[in-house]
Amino acid sequence: MKHLLTIAGSDCSGGAGIQADLKTFSALGTYGMSVITAITAQNTQGVDAVVEIDKSMVQAQIDAIFKDIVVDAVKIGMVSNSEIIKQIRYSLEMWQVPFVVVDPVMVSKSGHHLLQPEAKDALIRELLPIATIVTPNIPEAEVILNRQIVTVDDMEAAARDIYELGPKSILVKGGHLEGDAIDVFYDGTTINRISSPRIHKNNTHGTGCTLSSAIASYLALGYDLTPAISKSKDYVTKAIDSGLEIGKGVGPLHHFHHIFPLEDHYNNK
Ligand SMILES: Nc1ncnc2c1ncn2[C@@H]1O[C@H](COP(=O)(O)OP(=O)(O)O)[C@@H](O)[C@H]1O
Numbered sequence: 695m696k697h698l699l700t701i702a703g704s705d706c707s708g709g710a711g712i713q714a715d716l717k718t719f720s721a722l723g724t725y726g727m728s729v730i731t732a733i734t735a736q737n738t739q740g741v742d743a744v745v746e747i748d749k750s751m752v753q754a755q756i757d758a759i760f761k762d763i764v765v766d767a768v769k770i771g772m773v774s775n776s777e778i779i780k781q782i783r784y785s786l787e788m789w790q791v792p793f794v795v796v797d798p799v800m801v802s803k804s805g806h807h808l809l810q811p812e813a814k815d816a817l818i819r820e821l822l823p824i825a826t827i828v829t830p831n832i833p834e835a836e837v838i839l840n841r842q843i844v845t846v847d848d849m850e851a852a853a854r855d856i857y858e859l860g861p862k863s864i865l866v867k868g869g870h871l872e873g874d875a876i877d878v879f880y881d882g883t884t885i886n887r888i889s890s891p892r893i894h895k896n897n898t899h900g901t902g903c904t905l906s907s908a909i910a911s912y913l914a915l916g917y918d919l920t921p922a923i924s925k926s927k928d929y930v931t932k933a934i935d936s937g938l939e940i941g942k943g944v945g946p947l948h949h950f951h952h953i954f955p956l957e958d959h960y961n962n963k
């Protein structure tokens with residue numbers, strides 16, 4: 695059994711953040727653990743309030759896990775402020791982990807800031823260089839690079855430029871464009887487009903959290919980056935397509951346990 699850790703914010707409605715991450719870990723047959731950086735009061739319609747956790751408590755949670763349990767991969771999501779970001783960098787350098795997936799969460803679909811604007815530089819400086827893969831959506835890639843991204847060619851150029859900021863690889867997610875859902879992967883050598891049909895359903899809350907947690911799970915399970923991304927995208931696509939109708943707004947994904955039988959992992963490794 696592989697042990698996965700998410701360092702992220704809590705979404706009390708269960709669609710995004712820590713809750714989506716743990717559901718993904720579990721559905722993919724891994725053991726999930728969490729370090730909470732912030733508590734959000736949110737639902738399918740928006741974010742009502744955020745309380746940030748003190749950095750000393752973030753440190754204490756990380757230490758409690760690592761001094762007792764082997765961690766096979768970490769996914770980092772909502773990190774809120776620069777103090778928490780610096781703490782995460784310090785703690786992960788101290789404890790070391792084979793794979794770090796950084797989802798640079800900045801703004802929720804409903805438009806609420808989940809990263810203080812002052813923390814953007816700290817996120818780029820402290821977390822990108824320790825990332826096995828960083829997974830910005832288009833608005834996040836635009837903030838990181840300070841320029842607009844409107845086509846898939848722009849996504850490719852963005853992937854090359856964000857790679858220069860230090861991650862081992864990058865996936866620019868295309869959920870915010872129209873047409874097929876095309877993501878762009880770059881590992882410093884080759885650019886790949888990973889495409890899936892766009893699903894016209896209203897339950898896409900937590901797609902980014904789910905994708906990054908699935909990638910972390912598949913890396914821990916022994917897959918290389920390219921197959922880990924393809925399998926994760928397949929997982930997200932099916933989880934949207936199930937059309938879970940919960941809440942009055944943008945609903946959550948359905949984390950089917952039966953989509954990926956566990957033997958799949960162990961036979962294909
Ligand atoms: N309507 C959709 N149909 C199919 N795939 C989607 C859809 N929306 C997003 N995706 C996919 O979900 C993943 C998360 O992307 P995105 O929604 O851009 O991230 P975020 O949740 O961080 O904004 C990507 O692989 C993207 O291509």
Ligand SMILES: Cc1ncc(COP(=O)(O)OP(=O)(O)O)c(N)n1
Nearest residue numbers: 703710711802803899900901902903
């Ligand atoms: C606590 C928390 N973390 C992250 C997000 C953003 O999640 P994401 O997967 O990008 O989904 P949407 O916000 O795009 O639905 C969040 N909302 N809350």
